[in-house]
Amino acid sequence: MLSKNTIKRITRLGQKKYRIGEGLFVAEGVKVINELLESTFQLQEMYTIDEDLFTACNVKVISEQELKKISFLTTPQKALALFEIPKEVTSNDSGLTVALDNVRDPGNLGTIIRLCDWFGVQELICSEGTVDCFNPKVVQATMGSISRVQVRYVDLPTYLKNSSRTAYGTFMDGDNVYKTIVPQEGILVMGNEGKGISKEVEKVIEKRLSIPRFGKLQATESLNVAMATSVFLSEFRR
Amino acid sequence: MLSKNTIKRITRLGQKKYRIGEGLFVAEGVKVINELLESTFQLQEMYTIDEDLFTACNVKVISEQELKKISFLTTPQKALALFEIPKEVTSNDSGLTVALDNVRDPGNLGTIIRLCDWFGVQELICSEGTVDCFNPKVVQATMGSISRVQVRYVDLPTYLKNSSRTAYGTFMDGDNVYKTIVPQEGILVMGNEGKGISKEVEKVIEKRLSIPRFGKLQATESLNVAMATSVFLSEFRR
Numbered sequence: 344m345l346s347k348n349t350i351k352r353i354t355r356l357g358q359k360k361y362r363i364g365e366g367l368f369v370a371e372g373v374k375v376i377n378e379l380l381e382s383t384f385q386l387q388e389m390y391t392i393d394e395d396l397f398t399a400c401n402v403k404v405i406s407e408q409e410l411k412k413i414s415f416l417t418t419p420q421k422a423l424a425l426f427e428i429p430k431e432v433t434s435n436d437s438g439l440t441v442a443l444d445n446v447r448d449p450g451n452l453g454t455i456i457r458l459c460d461w462f463g464v465q466e467l468i469c470s471e472g473t474v475d476c477f478n479p480k481v482v483q484a485t486m487g488s489i490s491r492v493q494v495r496y497v498d499l500p501t502y503l504k505n506s507s508r509t510a511y512g513t514f515m516d517g518d519n520v521y522k523t524i525v526p527q528e529g530i531l532v533m534g535n536e537g538k539g540i541s542k543e544v545e546k547v548i549e550k551r552l553s554i555p556r557f558g559k560l561q562a563t564e565s566l567n568v569a570m571a572t573s574v575f576l577s578e579f580r581r
Numbered sequence: 582m583l584s585k586n587t588i589k590r591i592t593r594l595g596q597k598k599y600r601i602g603e604g605l606f607v608a609e610g611v612k613v614i615n616e617l618l619e620s621t622f623q624l625q626e627m628y629t630i631d632e633d634l635f636t637a638c639n640v641k642v643i644s645e646q647e648l649k650k651i652s653f654l655t656t657p658q659k660a661l662a663l664f665e666i667p668k669e670v671t672s673n674d675s676g677l678t679v680a681l682d683n684v685r686d687p688g689n690l691g692t693i694i695r696l697c698d699w700f701g702v703q704e705l706i707c708s709e710g711t712v713d714c715f716n717p718k719v720v721q722a723t724m725g726s727i728s729r730v731q732v733r734y735v736d737l738p739t740y741l742k743n744s745s746r747t748a749y750g751t752f753m754d755g756d757n758v759y760k761t762i763v764p765q766e767g768i769l770v771m772g773n774e775g776k777g778i779s780k781e782v783e784k785v786i787e788k789r790l791s792i793p794r795f796g797k798l799q800a801t802e803s804l805n806v807a808m809a810t811s812v813f814l815s816e817f818r819r
Contacts, residue, residue, distance in 0.1 A: 454805065461804050463795030491796065521819040557701030557818050558729065566699055566811075567692065573808045574815045580795050581759040581816075 345390075345409045353413040353425070359475045366428050368477035372420035378487025384426045391422035415479040428477055431495055434466050436506050438528055439579055444499055444544045445472040445535040446568060452476060453484020454569040455533070460488035462576040467492055468530070470499035470544070499532075503547040506530060512540050512548035513571060520552045520578050531579065533572050583628075583647045591651040591663070597713045604666050606715035610658035616725025622664045629660035653717035666715055669733055672704050674744050676766055677817055682737055682782045683710040683773040684806060690714060691722020692807040693771070698726035700814040705730055706768070708737035708782070737770075741785040744768060750778050750786035751809060758790045763817050771810050 355361040356369050367387055370376050373396055380386060386399060390413065394404045410419045434440075441464050446452055452474050459467050467476075474481060476494040485492075503510045509529045532548060534540035540548065554566060554574050566574070593599040594607050605625055608614050611634055618624060624637060628651065632642045648657045672678075679702050684690055690712050697705050705714075712719060714732040723730075741748045749763070750770045770786060772778035778786065792804060792812050804812070 454808065457805065458808060460796050461792075461794055461808075554699075554815070556699055558698050567695065569808070570692065570696060570699075570811045573804075573811045577792070577812045577815055578819075 345405055345413065350412050353423075356425070357415055357479055359478070362428065362475070362477050367425045368428055368482060369415060369423060369479045370426055370482050371414060371416055371423045371479070372483070373422055375483065375485075375487050376422055376424045379424070379426055379490050382490030384429060384490055387425045387427055389422060389424040393421050396422060416483070432493060434493065434495065436508060438466075439464055440466050440468055440508070440530045441572065441576070442468040442470075442499060442503070442510075442530050442532045443473045444470045444532060444540050445538070446533065447472075447474050448536055448568075449474050449478050449480035450484050451536065451567070451569045452478075453481045453486075455572050456481070456485040456492050456494065457488040458569070458573050458576055459492045460485075462580050464576065465491075465493060467494045468499070468502060469494060469496050470541075471496055500543045500547050503530065503532070503544065509549050510547060511550045511552050511575075512545065513575060514540065514551045514553055515565065517551035517553035519555050520575060521555065523550075523552060525552075525579050527579070529579070531572075531575055533568055533575075536568055583643055583650065588650050591661070594663070595653060595717055597716070600666065600713070600715050605663045606666055606720060607653060607661060607717045608664055608720050609652060609654055609661045609717070610721070611660055613721065613723075613725050614660055614662045617662070617664055617728050620728030622667060622728055625663045625665055627660060627662040631659050634660060654721065670731060672731065672733065674746060676704075677702055678704050678706055678746070678768045679810065679814070680706040680708075680737060680741070680748075680768050680770045681711045682708045682770060682778050683776070684771065685710075685712050686774055686806075687712050687716050687718035688722050689774065689805070689807045690716075691719045691724075693810050694719070694723040694730050694732065695726040696807070696811050696814055697730045698723075700818050702814065703729075703731060705732045706737070706740060707732060707734050708779075709734055738781045738785050741768065741770070741782065747787050748785060749788045749790055749813075750783065751813060752778065752789045752791055753803065755789035755791035757793050758813060758816050759793065761788075761790060763790075765817070767817070769810075769813055769817065771806050771813075774806055 362368050370379050389402045390405050392407050392410055413423055441459055482489055510532055511529055512532045600606050608617055627640045628643050630645050630648055651661055679697055720727055747767045748770055749767055
């Protein structure tokens with residue numbers, strides 16, 4: 344049986360202030376939870392409707408109806424777990440890093456974390472206005488990749504100014520990325536879904552890049568930020 | 582005032598059988614509707630909460646509450662329109678085509694249509710098991726690109742067998758796409774979200790491609806089908 348208090352405590356974790364207050368975040372589904380269990384992330388509590396699914400301690404068996412009450416998904420999976428938010432590790436100013444300037448959509452951030460994981464980008468830098476990576480929708484969209492990519496929130500203009508690496512920004516009028524020699528080391532800055540890169544960040548960008556449009560019609564909407572990130576990361580890594 | 586019958590008729594268009602029966606599909610939001618109005622798509626009816634938004638005929642002004650009743654979105658936009666499903670045009674067996682083998686997620690199909698638009702792929706071929714492109718969620722995710730990409734549903738193995746172009750399939754064990762010379766003409770086949778390319782389609786694939794994983798850990802989930810499509814299209818077009 345889940346107490347009213349427990350239900351309230353868990354559903355509140357949908358809000359960032361309560362995640363910070365408790366130092367916990369929610370992960371759902373067997374696949375995502377298993378990936379987190381195999382990582383350095385610390386499990387605090389687990390709720391499942393099927394006790395045979397997990398061998399971890401602290402597993403509480405609950406009913407489907409109870410799971411519905413604490414789940415953030417339209418179609419709840421078989422388990423929900425609370426993990427501790429890890430402490431931030433200081434980072435190296437080397438290799439390839441992705442930096443996000445006010446990306447607001449949880450699905451986009453989750454997909455970008457997954458792309459970083461695939462393309463071997465170990466650190467993702469986010470402006471303070473970027474959606475929180477421990478938002479339940481982001482955790483879900485990463486499919487477990489959040490356990491392998493370090494996400495850090497910083498004052499982005501200051502971070503870029505202080506880095507010894509080149510900051511590459513993505514703009515509609517930037518140089519054709521297919522005709523530009525991009526190195527293995529640098530910071531790839533991606534902008535907000537609607538507004539692109541902000542004025543303050545634009546000032547500290549050293550190289551402007553773009554993906555040429557191949558469709559003939561100018562009507563074509565710009566590429567979604569996650570799609571564009573996959574093309575740019577592919578170009579940096581190929 | 583919306584009659585009960587009208588509400589029923591519109592909400593039913595969420596199901597494929599009613600879309601086929603009526604020959605209509607739903608589009609929502611000013612941006613998407615405007616893009617469709619500028620295309621060859623034929624408007625049938627339009628409902629809006631703000632009469633100043635559109636100059637088209639057949640515009641009915643309704644209340645926000647009424648819009649909620651007919652909208653397929655969690656947060657309804659300001660307008661909803663019914664357009665006629667266009668007749669299929671026969672296609673040329675030339676250029677670059679994307680073919681989908683049982684892609685089931687509406688968001689993925691919508692994103693792939695948008696990618697085709699960006700990368701100048703005018704035709705998207707779908708297996709009969711692929712989600713319907715006039716599903717309201719797909720139309721929404723295309724952001725209007727559906728008016729510029731012709732989507733055709735076919736028996737995929739037969740289509741590939743009869744085409745004179747090379748069929749490129751994407752597999753985990755395929756040749757590294759970055760080390761393969763890919764031409765401007767061909768058919769890029771992408772598989773189902775969980776199962777990849779089916780056995781029947783695999784038999785008629787002529788060239789197997791893959792995107793190498795750069796992350797060190799084998800745990801990394803394969804790339805989402807829309808992400809992978811963006812990387813492959815970028816390689817075909819660059």
